[in-house]
Amino acid sequence: MPDLPPELWCTVALYLPNDTLKGLYAVNRPFFDLAMNESYREVSFRKIDESTTRQLEALSSLSGSLEHLTVSCCPPEYLSVFYKHKSLSSLTLNVASLGRQSFETSTSSGLHGFLRQQGGTLRHLEISASVSENPWRAYRFSFHDLQLSSLQSLSVTADILASSWDDSFAFLRNHVQLESLSIDGPLAPSEIYRILDVLNHHHPSTALVELSLSIYNLDVRVLDKLASDLRRLRSLKLKISKISCDTTYAITPSQHFPDDSVSGKVYPFVNEMKLHASFERWELKDITIKRRSCCADLLLWGLMSLCAQCIPSITSFAGNGDKMIPAGLQLQATYKRCLQVLCSYGTDHTLW
DSSP states (O other): OOOOOHHHHHHHHTTSOHHHHHTTTTTOHHHHHHHHHHHTSEEEESOOSGGGHHHHHHHTTTTTSOOEEEEESOOGGGGGGGTTOOOOSEEEEEOOSOOSOBSTTOOTTSHHHHHHHTTTTOOEEEEEOOOOSSGGGOOBOOOTTOOOTTOOEEEEEHHHHHTTHHHHHHHHHTOTTOOEEEEEEEEOHHHHHHHHHHSOTTSTTOOOOEEEEEEEEEOHHHHHHHHHHOTTOOEEEEEEEEEOOSSSOOBOOOTTTTTTOSSSOOOHHHHHGGGOTHHHHOOOOEEEEEEEETTEEEEOHHHHHHHHHHOTTOOEETTSSSOOOOGGGOOOOSSSSOSSSSOOTTTOOOOO
16 A cells, blocks of 8 residues: 555545445545545434443544434533534534433533533534423523524424523524524414514615425415515425414315315405505515324425415425426325324314
8 A cells, every 4th residue: 555645545545435435444544534434424322321421532632523412302402512622513412311400500511501511613503302201390491691603503393492581582682694494393383473573674784585384374464474584485394284364263274275165155264365555565585384283294285386376486386496297286195104093184174
C-alpha cells in the first residue's frame, strides 16, 4: 500500500460511493476514519440506560461527525456523552418516562444543557412524548429559555406545547427563522390563533413556508386566519376529524365531499369558502387535508379540490406536484390488516 498523505486519500474517497467507502475501513487509517464517520453519521437508540452508556462512550470519539441522533425514552443525563461535540444538525427525541422532573430544574448535564450545546448547529428538531403508564412520572418538557439560533424545522406534539403555553409562545416568537413547523395532535382554534399571533408574516423576518397542524373541527375562520397571517406560506398540511360551520351541525367528510350529498343540499361550509378575499391573496402552493378513518389516514381529495377552487395559487395536492385526483378514489388502508371486525375505512363519514 503506497504511503500517501491523508489529504490524497480523502480526495480518493470523494470519488467512492458511500456504501463502498464504508467497506474500506481496513485499508488504512485515513479510510478507517472516513468509513467510521460515514457509518455513524446517523445513530438511533430506542432506549438509553446504564447498559448502553458504554456504547455511547465508544461513539463519543466519532460524534464529531454525527449529524442525526434519534433517542427514545432517554434520561437526559446520558446525553452528556455528546457534549464536547457540536456537530448535530438533526435530533429526534422521545422525552417520556423520565421521572417527575421539570425542564427548568434540569442541570447542565441534562436535556436543557444538551440542546443549548447543540444550538449553533441544530437545524432540525423533533420532540415527542409517548404516553406514560404513570402520568405522575411523566417528564414535563418545556421550551423555557431555549435558544436554537440555527433551527430551521421543528416537529413537536401538541401536548408538549401545552405543558407550558407561555414558554412555547416565547420560543416561537424568538425563532422567526423557522421555515417548517409541524404540530402533531389536535389543537383548539384558539390555540392556533395564539400561535399565529406570535408567528406570522406580518413580521418581515418570519421565514415560515411549511406548516402542518391537527385540528378536530375545521371551519372557514381557521383557514381565513391562516391565509391572513401566513400569506407567504407554500405548503399546508391539515389533519382534521370534522368540518363545521355556525348554522348547522359538524360533519365527518368523505373523500368525495362536497359532491356526496344525499339530500342535494350544499353544506354551508362550501359557500362560506367563497366569501373570503384573503384566499385570493394567499401564496399557498400545496395543500394536504386528511382525517383518521378506522385503521388508517384518509386523504380528503374533494375538500382539497374545493380549497383549490377558492385559493387560486394552489397547484398541488398532497405533495404530488399536481392537482390530479386518483380515478375512482380507491379506498385502501395503509395497514395490511385492520384490527376491527368490520373495517370502516373510507365509509365512516356523515350522510347529509
